[in-house]
Structures are given as C-alpha cells and as structure tokens.
Amino acid sequence: MSKIWNVAVVGLGIGRTHIFEGYSRHPDKFKVVTVCDLDAGRRSAVAAEFNVPHQTDSFADVLAMPDVDIIDVCTPPGLHFDQTLAALKAGKHVVCEKPLVGSLAEVDALIEAEKTYGRTILPIFQYRYGNGVQRAKRIIDLGIAGKPYLGTVETSWWRTADYYAVPWRGKWETELGGVLVTHAIHNHDMLMYLMGDVEQIFARAATRVNEIEVEDCVSASLKLKSGAFASLSATLGSTRQISRLRLCFENVTFESGLEPYRPGDDPWQIIAATAEVQAQIDDALKGWQHVPTRFDGLFADYAPGLVTGKLPITLMDARRALELVTAIYQSDADNRPVDLPVGPESPRYHSWRPAAARATVLAEAP
CATH class of the missing domain: 3.40.50.720 (NAD(P)-binding Rossmann-like Domain)
Structure with a gap:
C-alpha cells in the first residue's frame, strides 16, 4: 500500500x-x-x-x-x-x-x-492540467508541431470594487502585484510550458479599471528563445470573461477554448497543416488516457x-514565471525592452514592487 x-x-x-x-x-x-x-x-x-x-x-x-x-x-x-x-x-x-x-x-x-x-x-x-493542453503538449514534444511561429495569450477577466474590498487585495505590500501576478500568471505559464523560454520583453502596465495600487491592464510583446514571437494581453475590465491561447507552429495551430478558469480543458482545436500531419497527430493521440483538470x-x-x-x-518553473513578471514590470518602468534571464544585477531582482525596487537601487548606488 x-x-x-x-x-x-x-x-x-x-x-x-x-x-x-x-x-x-x-x-x-x-x-x-x-x-x-x-x-x-x-x-x-x-x-x-x-x-x-x-x-x-x-x-x-x-x-x-x-x-x-x-x-x-x-x-x-x-x-x-x-x-x-x-x-x-x-x-x-x-x-x-x-x-x-x-x-x-x-x-x-x-x-x-x-x-x-x-x-x-x-x-x-x-492550468497545465486538462486534456486540451496535455494533448497539445504531447504533439509539441514529439516534434510533430514543428517550428514555433507566433503565440497570443488573452486573460480578459472582470473584477470590481467588491473584489478589492478584501483588505489585502490591490496593494503592493500584501498582494505583491495585480493582474499580471494574481490572474494572468497561469496563462503566461502555459505559454512558456508549450512554446518555450522567453528571450526579450517589451511591456506596458497601467491601472485603469479599479482604484487600486497595482496594475489591472497589461500588454506585452515577447521574443522567445526559439525566435518565435508572442503577445500577451491581460485586463480585469472585460465584461465577458475569457482565457484564450492561440499558438501557431509550422505544422499545427492550437486554439484553446474560452473558459476563463479552465483553459487547459477541452475543447482545444488542433488544426493540422496537411493530411500527413493529421495522421501523425492521430497516431500520437491513439489510446489517449484522460487527464483530470486543474487540482x-x-x-x-x-x-x-x-x-x-x-x-x-518545480521551483525553476515558478522562477521562470516570476522572471517574466519581473521583466514586464521593469520594461514598463524603464520604457525599454528587457533581456532575459534576469539575475541579481537587475534593479528588480530583490523586488518588482515600485517602492522596494527604488529603495534597492538607491541602496546599491555608489
């Protein structure tokens, strides 16, 4: 036992x-x-x-x-x-x-x-768990999808003042960030899980939906280490809530469903470029065992x-997700692209929170 x-x-x-x-x-x-x-x-x-x-x-x-x-x-x-x-x-x-x-x-x-x-x-x-995302993962890992071209990730959710009535929400010190950290981080992890590591980021973040300290709108342009491009958009001001991933590869395009909190679930569309590729996909998914969703x-x-x-x-998976967060905040603050990986030399390494980051820069200044 x-x-x-x-x-x-x-x-x-x-x-x-x-x-x-x-x-x-x-x-x-x-x-x-x-x-x-x-x-x-x-x-x-x-x-x-x-x-x-x-x-x-x-x-x-x-x-x-x-x-x-x-x-x-x-x-x-x-x-x-x-x-x-x-x-x-x-x-x-x-x-x-x-x-x-x-x-x-x-x-x-x-x-x-x-x-x-x-x-x-x-x-x-x-969010990595569910039949949709795991079928895509198998096809990619087997090399059937081919070279990655372009990915788009949308996290369009709805949060009002009632949500932020909880005292620790919406504050840098206690929530540590906004839509980027608390909401979109799962979908952004899925992008890297399926398309690989990020090499460079240019991003914008703003607080437009609610009267809170942290951001509730983010847009980012990414270059991946593979050479592929990706775009991220996240907001808490969408009256129709969706999560959506669309990943274009050489031989296959993957499209998730729109369910905001279960993007790994079916239905995912797996669109093959040719009949030959479809045959490879069918063979790869033959005898597929159900993957339970979420937790x-x-x-x-x-x-x-x-x-x-x-x-x-693993902790390295978490580090990759938080490295993306760090680079997005830094890019927005500095109005410039940020290269990854992000290490101790970064002004945001010890904290991406604005006040803490400024204090770190001042403390380390000659």
Missing part, C-alpha cells in the same frame, strides 16, 4: 478549492488532517464539510504538528515566503499558491532552502513525485 500523506491546509479561500478539487478526490494519496484560518466560521465550515479532524487559527500550531507531512500555503501572497521557509525548517513539504513569492531573490533563497532542509516545494500552476490532475501527479523526488512543477 502506498503512503497516504497528511496535509494541513492554511488559508481556506482558495484552500477549500484545493481540498474539494484535489485532496478529496485522491483519498488513497492524501488525508487533510488540519485546516487553519483566522475566520472561525469559515474554518469550522470547511472542517465539517470535509470531515477534517483538527482546526486551528495558529500557523505556529501547524508547524509543530508531528503528524503533518505537507503544509499547503493558501494565505495572502505577502505571507508566502516567510511561511514556506518556516514550513521547510519544520521538516514539512510545502504546496504554495501563486504568486509563490515577491521576488526572484526570494525564489532563489527557497531553491537553496529546499536543498538545505531536504524538503520540497510544489508551486501551484494547475485533480496536479495532485494526482504530486503524490508519486514526492516519492521519486521529481515533482510535476
């Missing part, structure tokens, strides 16, 4: 979704033994709904629980780095919602902490990854 991993879920907003879509569907792999939230009513409701035996409002209590193998961090983004590091030090594996942390320096610190404490961190990129699929892969040490999503 395989090991059943005991999980503590901290933060029961999106954390409840982790339980409902993920852990509860894999009782042979996971057992949620503790839930933690400052809201007593929400905490009690989730514990009762999923028959969780213990509940607390103290993160310190969770760290001290000897029967907890995994701490799932679903708290506001500004808490992620400190809580994730504390969990590693306590000997726990960690699952952490997006954005993982608030800078490339913090990602790099966690990469070293994984090695130091001998525990793993699973960053959350659940269901991600956590199905997570448990065996804990045993083998090969997680389905």
Whole structure:
C-alpha cells in the first residue's frame, strides 16, 4: 500500500478549492488532517464539510504538528515566503499558491532552502492540467508541431470594487502585484510550458479599471528563445470573461477554448497543416488516457513525485514565471525592452514592487 500523506491546509479561500478539487478526490494519496484560518466560521465550515479532524487559527500550531507531512500555503501572497521557509525548517513539504513569492531573490533563497532542509516545494500552476493542453503538449514534444511561429495569450477577466474590498487585495505590500501576478500568471505559464523560454520583453502596465495600487491592464510583446514571437494581453475590465491561447507552429495551430478558469480543458482545436500531419497527430493521440483538470490532475501527479523526488512543477518553473513578471514590470518602468534571464544585477531582482525596487537601487548606488 502506498503512503497516504497528511496535509494541513492554511488559508481556506482558495484552500477549500484545493481540498474539494484535489485532496478529496485522491483519498488513497492524501488525508487533510488540519485546516487553519483566522475566520472561525469559515474554518469550522470547511472542517465539517470535509470531515477534517483538527482546526486551528495558529500557523505556529501547524508547524509543530508531528503528524503533518505537507503544509499547503493558501494565505495572502505577502505571507508566502516567510511561511514556506518556516514550513521547510519544520521538516514539512510545502504546496504554495501563486504568486509563490515577491521576488526572484526570494525564489532563489527557497531553491537553496529546499536543498538545505531536504524538503520540497510544489508551486501551484494547475492550468497545465486538462486534456486540451496535455494533448497539445504531447504533439509539441514529439516534434510533430514543428517550428514555433507566433503565440497570443488573452486573460480578459472582470473584477470590481467588491473584489478589492478584501483588505489585502490591490496593494503592493500584501498582494505583491495585480493582474499580471494574481490572474494572468497561469496563462503566461502555459505559454512558456508549450512554446518555450522567453528571450526579450517589451511591456506596458497601467491601472485603469479599479482604484487600486497595482496594475489591472497589461500588454506585452515577447521574443522567445526559439525566435518565435508572442503577445500577451491581460485586463480585469472585460465584461465577458475569457482565457484564450492561440499558438501557431509550422505544422499545427492550437486554439484553446474560452473558459476563463479552465483553459487547459477541452475543447482545444488542433488544426493540422496537411493530411500527413493529421495522421501523425492521430497516431500520437491513439489510446489517449484522460487527464483530470486543474487540482485533480496536479495532485494526482504530486503524490508519486514526492516519492521519486521529481515533482510535476518545480521551483525553476515558478522562477521562470516570476522572471517574466519581473521583466514586464521593469520594461514598463524603464520604457525599454528587457533581456532575459534576469539575475541579481537587475534593479528588480530583490523586488518588482515600485517602492522596494527604488529603495534597492538607491541602496546599491555608489
């Protein structure tokens, strides 16, 4: 019998979704033994709904629980780095919602902490899971799609003042960013997952929809390392919510569906250039096994990854996503293209947040 991993879920907003879509569907792999939230009513409701035996409002209590193998961090983004590091030090594996942390320096610190404490961190990129995106991934990885030409990614969602009534939202210090960090990051990860790494970015960001500190509109032009181009657009001012990826390759064009929060699901259109290419695609997808969507699929892969040490999503994946974020903010601030990779020499390496970034530049000035 395989090991059943005991999980503590901290933060029961999106954390409840982790339980409902993920852990509860894999009782042979996971057992949620503790839930933690400052809201007593929400905490009690989730514990009762999923028959969780213990509940607390103290993160310190969770760290001290000897029967907890995994701490799932679903708290506001500004808490992620400190809580994730504390969990590693306590000997726990960690699952952490997006954005993982608030800078490339913090990602790099966690990469070293994984090695130091001998525990793993699973960053959350659940949109990679679903039959549509995974069929596309197989076709690309087999070389059938050929040379990448052009990609477009749209994250057109709708958020009003009611959404930002939650005190930590819309603020640099606690949410760490806006549409780029909290909403579009999943779709941008999917672009790189399917088309590869980014070489250069030119971007614009603005706050046009809501009266908040952070951006809610972004447009970016990308050159990929393959030589392909891509364009990103993201807004929280679309009265019709969609997520859409359109990826043009030499032999195949892929078009996702429009469902905003399940872009990896079918239906995806896979449009072959010729009958010969279509025959290759048909052969590649023969006997296709269903890929569960979102957290269901991600956590199905997570448990065996804990045993083998090969997680389905790694800190390097999170670093790539946050490197894109860093470069977009830097390009907008400096009004110029930014080359990737982004390292410690970047003025945004220690923080992409405007005030913190300016402080870093001043501190390092001769």
